[in-house]
Amino acid sequence: MTDTTILTTRRGHVLIVTINRPEARNAVNAAVHVGIGTALETAENDPEIRAVVITGAGDKSFCAGADLVALSRGESLQPTDPAQQEWGFAGMVAHPISKPIIAAVNGVAFGGGCEIALMSDIIVAADHAQFGLPEVKVGLFAAAGGAFRIIQQLPRKIAMEHLLTGDPIPAARAAEFGLVNHVVPLADLLPFALAIADKIAGNAPLSVQVSKRVALGIQDGRIASDATYWEHNVRERAMLMRSEDAREGPRAFAEKRKPEWKAR
Numbered sequence: 001m002t003d004t005t006i007l008t009t010r011r012g013h014v015l016i017v018t019i020n021r022p023e024a025r026n027a028v029n030a031a032v033h034v035g036i037g038t039a040l041e042t043a044e045n046d047p048e049i050r051a052v053v054i055t056g057a058g059d060k061s062f063c064a065g066a067d068l069v070a071l072s073r074g075e076s077l078q079p080t081d082p083a084q085q086e087w088g089f090a091g092m093v094a095h096p097i098s099k100p101i102i103a104a105v106n107g108v109a110f111g112g113g114c115e116i117a118l119m120s121d122i123i124v125a126a127d128h129a130q131f132g133l134p135e136v137k138v139g140l141f142a143a144a145g146g147a148f149r150i151i152q153q154l155p156r157k158i159a160m161e162h163l164l165t166g167d168p169i170p171a172a173r174a175a176e177f178g179l180v181n182h183v184v185p186l187a188d189l190l191p192f193a194l195a196i197a198d199k200i201a202g203n204a205p206l207s208v209q210v211s212k213r214v215a216l217g218i219q220d221g222r223i224a225s226d227a228t229y230w231e232h233n234v235r236e237r238a239m240l241m242r243s244e245d246a247r248e249g250p251r252a253f254a255e256k257r258k259p260e261w262k263a264r
Contacts, residue, residue: 006035007057008042013050013201014194015043018057025064026056028090028112030079036116037084037091044097050201050208052097053193054120055104056113059186062103062129063090065111068138072254089144093119094230096218098209100200104193105129106186110168115142118149121212123179124193125171126186131179132168139249139259143237148229153179 007018017039019026026032036054043049056062066077066089078085088094093115103109103120110132117123117131125131133142133150141147142163150159154177162169174180184192200208217224240246244262252259 003031003035005029005031006039008039010049011194012198013048014197015039015049015052016190016194017052017054019055019063020057022056022058022060024067024069025061025108026058026113027064027067027070029067029070029075029077033077033087033089033091034079034084035091037087037095040087040092040095040097040101043099047205049099050205051197052099052101053104053190053197054101054116055190055193056106059106059126061107061113062105062109063113063116064108065113065115065135068250068253072250090116092116093145094222094226096216096221096223098213098218100197100208100212102193102197104189105131105171105180106189108132108168110134111142111146112144115144115146115149118146118153122181122196124182124184124189124196125174125180126189127171127183128186129171129183130168131171131174132166133163134166134168136164137166137249138253139243139245139247139261141236141240143233145226145229145233147233148226 004020007020009016017036019032021027043052089112101120102122103117105117105123105125108130109117111134114131114133133146135141150163158177171180171183175183244264248259
């Protein structure tokens, strides 16, 4: 790719995908959406790629979610191409592939960043990493799969607390509840994630891919059991995004002030 928003590197049979916007806390804009989605398409269609590792540039943020500053300016966070839009937020959350995806979470994974991690198959986190869905704090909701995946991947009461308060969960506590597979020092993060990827890549590729498709119910590039969730998600999001609060939240965030909620 000529655009450096997303960096891709091949290491043997593993594709490393890096969100490269550290100045914006690796927040997702349209270029990130296209870059990640295209990288996943490459991985899916290249028989030499057997696993994917996704991470963020720098040591502060894996991905801070949607670029709310861009959103407050009226910019679209998704591309104009309808086929690319179908990949979902960040080109990933509605874009299941057969190749295993390991998230190497090098810092905060908030909002859409947490949703990227939730869509990954395995999570390795740096010991200072945090996960959170703070959308309720800015007049939005975790519409990129987070509102239903967090419930599936954490104990229900724990998930509800974090979903409704928007408060983060540290990597160590996330590991206690099985959301995170391994917590390691930052210096060991990528080597540890790559070691898992290499172990997976050493197995029979078609067996691994079939195992993932059956485990997640992937059929024709979709997770069949997610269909009802996405339909409900679309209806609720359309209603919420027409509200005054949904406009006020990103505006207040961009202006660095406390939002004034109207509940309308």
